[in-house]
């Protein structure tokens with residue numbers, strides 16, 4: 481049987497994604513230490529970028545399900561010395577039951593998937609961060625119910641998180657209002673297939689008008705550290721602050737995948753305020769990925 485992969489939210493059907501969210505909520509509500517569906521199973525985790533949440537949630541999730549997670553960095557493996565991706569994928573997938581990669585180029589993940597005998601999970605690339613969206617959707621469902629028909633405002637960089645929000649708008653049926661500096665808009669090739677679910681606005685207030693959920697992310701992603709100063713200037717009017725939240729619905733939620741920079745993309749009063757759900761959102765990485773691992777490995 482061909483393995484299923486999770487390189488993008490578009491790898492699963494909308495029905496499968498909805499089922500995953502419901503399963504994640506169930507796993508969170510009823511934690512049964514005797515339920516060990518991944519006993520004896522091994523997840524290889526390849527990290528070419530830093531991580532707190534992704535690493536801990538996958539590692540803890542595997543342990544709670546009776547399995548094991550291996551942390552692999554390019555520094556300590558032959559991947560860092562130029563062993564071909566195709567060979568690495570064949571070798572690693574002959575020894576483990578699932579592979580998660582966090583890397584720069586999205587093609588690294590898709591190449592791995594093509595040559596792997598086991599499921600491959602995208603733990604973040606420069607292009608997409610689908611695992612984060614599972615947690616974000618779970619969090620919205622928990623606090624407010626179904627997100628279909630709702631309005632989400634994305635403020636800031638048209639980055640990997642923004643791309644995954646666009647795909648989520650397609651799969652979960654919400655409208656996504658985006659406020660980005662013109663030169664930092666998401667890729668047209670990701671925007672176009674989403675059709676009129678996506679709309680662009682010039683200011684955060686316009687994008688957040690009557691929104692049910694307001695989301696942002698760092699102005700400089702991993703790998704863009706040298707652009708930090710320039711980006712602080714370009715993005716200074718694309719901050720989520722009290723005025724942005726005032727434009728949204730009174731019961732709007734605020735989300736951020738974390739880590740956050742208070743005073744840059746979001747003010748402290750918003751991220752630490754009553755509408756913010758960033759910590760349940762972070763915790764849900766664990767529950768959502770347990771549901772994902774169960775779906776991919778126990779088929």
Ligand code: CP
Pocket residue numbers: 530531532533534535604612737738739
């Ligand atoms: N949100 C997220 O992916 O966090 P980490 O970079 O800490 O894994």
Ligand code: NVA
Pocket residue numbers: 604639640641697698700701702737738739
């Ligand atoms: N856009 C950010 C997300 C971090 C979880 C980055 O790629 O660094």
